[in-house]
Amino acid sequence: MTGELTRLGAVTWLSLRGSLRGARLIGLAGFALVPSLIVASVASTHPAANTLSDSAEGLFAVLTLPIVTMVIVLVLSVAQFRNEIDNETLLYLSDRSITRPMIVIGKYLGSLAAALVLVVPATLVPLLIAVLSGGTMYSADVPVTLAAAAILAAVAYGGFFLFLGLVSRAALLIGLLYGFLWEELVPLLPGSAPRLTLVF
Amino acid sequence: MTGVVDADSVTKRYGEVLGLNRFTASFPSGITGLVGPNGAGKSTLFRLLAGQLRSDAGSLTLLGFPAWGQGEFRRRVGYCPEHAALFDWMTGFNFVTTLLRVDGFSRANAQERAGRAIETVGLTEARDRRLKAYSKGMRQRIKLAQCIAHDPELILLDEPLNGVDPVGRATLSALMRQLSTTGHHLIVSSHVLYEVERLTGQIVMISHGQAIAQGDLHRIRDLIDSHPHLVDLETPDPRGLARLLGAWDHVVSIEFAGPEKLRVLTRSPEAFYAALPALVVTENLAVRSVHSADDNLDAVFRYLAGGGR
DSSP: OHHHHHHHHHHHHHHHHHHSOHHHHHHHHHHHTHHHHHHHHHHTTOOOHHHHHHHHHHHIIIIIIIIIIHHHHHHHHHHHHHHHHHSSTTHHHHTSSSOHHHHHHHHHHHHHHHHHHHHHHHHHHHHHHHHHTTOOOOOTHHHHHHHHHHHHHHHHHHHHHHHHHHHOTTHHHHHHHIIIIIHHHGGGSSTTGGGGSSOO | OOSSEEEEEEEEEETTEEEEEEEEEEEOSSEEEEEOOTTSSHHHHHHHHTTSSOOSEEEEEETTEETTOOSGGGGGEEEEOSSOOOOTTSBHHHHHHHHHHHTTOOHHHHHHHHHHHHHHTTOGGGTTSBGGGOOHHHHHHHHHHHHHTTOOSEEEEESTTTTOOHHHHHHHHHHHHHHHHTTOEEEEEESOHHHHHHHOSEEEEEETTEEEEEEEHHHHHHGGGGSOEEEEEEOSOHHHHHHHHTTSTTEEEEEEEETTEEEEEESOHHHHHHHHHHHHHHHTOOOOEEEETTSSHHHHHHHHHTOOO
16 A cells, blocks of 8 residues: 555656646746736726725636636646657656556646646635735635635546546647637536536 | 567557567567567567557567556566657656656665666766756666666666667676676667677567567578578679579579679578589689678578568
8 A cells, every 4th residue: 555655646746746847837827827917907907995806806707717727727637648648758657567547646636736836826816916905805715715616627627638638639729629618608508508517 | 488578469550550460479588689670560569568558469478467467567577668758857866766666665765776776877977967968878878777776577678779879888788788697587679680699699580560580599590591692702704703603593693783793692502602612613713702791680680571672
């Protein structure tokens, strides 16, 4: 059991550390900053206190969750297997005594942890900026609820996009189409159709 | 078959392309060379053995275990891939240590083994440098270090000398020989035949995904006799010599390869070399040199692969 945990931990660390580096990290971190920049921009126009806070909170539903979180998780998840298959670094793991399901779980956990490092601040920092810029104070359940929603979305998107990266070379494109068409349009349909989306 | 690796009619397809085509061979203990040109199927075989690919048909076992299998037996196998990139953001030491951790070794044990393996391949001074700063030869050596760090019984080396400088080649070759003397079994692939010849006399030849010959190198050399054999002769009178040689029934063709040079293809090199001295003496011919273009491993391979000419 200790050996299995050691193996899982090593793959998770490898995945996390490999995800958070280089140009990809800079690009995704910049993308994660967008909601904060928008709130800072709104704050600079000196709106009413409750308007500022409502804007920051409302931004989560229209931008942070469906776009920022989705894109960050997509980029990090599809890279886990697709890049390693293409440059053959996956060979270093596949010939080891770790089982294939453990490799998948380790990579999932690593990419999820990497995504949360970016997604959680992208969710909470705009609220903090709103409050520090004179917005009304949120009740404690607002940041907790939004952070929980972002984490759940990352968990769901992460599993789906990791699978996409495993089975398709066009995972990034398929993921973007899925995220921007399916996840955006299906919730607009009447009845129980919105249940078919991950974000629901 | 009871080798360290046994393949029985193994087939692997990539869509329409056959990577391996009913490949059948048994790799015995010690060092075995897997020899074939680029694209022959060597890397496909290694990837099947490493458990990255699954064969479409046939049976493939290593150390008695199915190649697609997983579990503790994998600790008894080390694999050094040919083209694989490295985790360039890591140091050499972290790279080897992390892969040992993936194999379930404790941190302290992994660090101790990594240090030892890196020392074995002669990279101790560079162990804390990032892999992206490694030269091609150093990258080959660190790949070898991760391959031997867990002290595997069976070591799979895919073109290990490719891109390594002459000094590095000598070092790695000596290391491979040393590993074989300490109870390790090695399968070493190469498309450069003389490299393998220097390591072992035990080879498996692969072409177009099939094992075309296997066994002792000298026995394989004997197979030449059943194939046309090329001989280059230098003489001031090529036309006269060609007229005489053309009368021999085992001579398949004669080519004027230069003003004073003949290239003769014979079905029976033994008969050719036996009769030539007598012909030279009786006809008073001036033959300045006789050179068998086939007297090396390359020629053996070309004959067996059937694509040499």
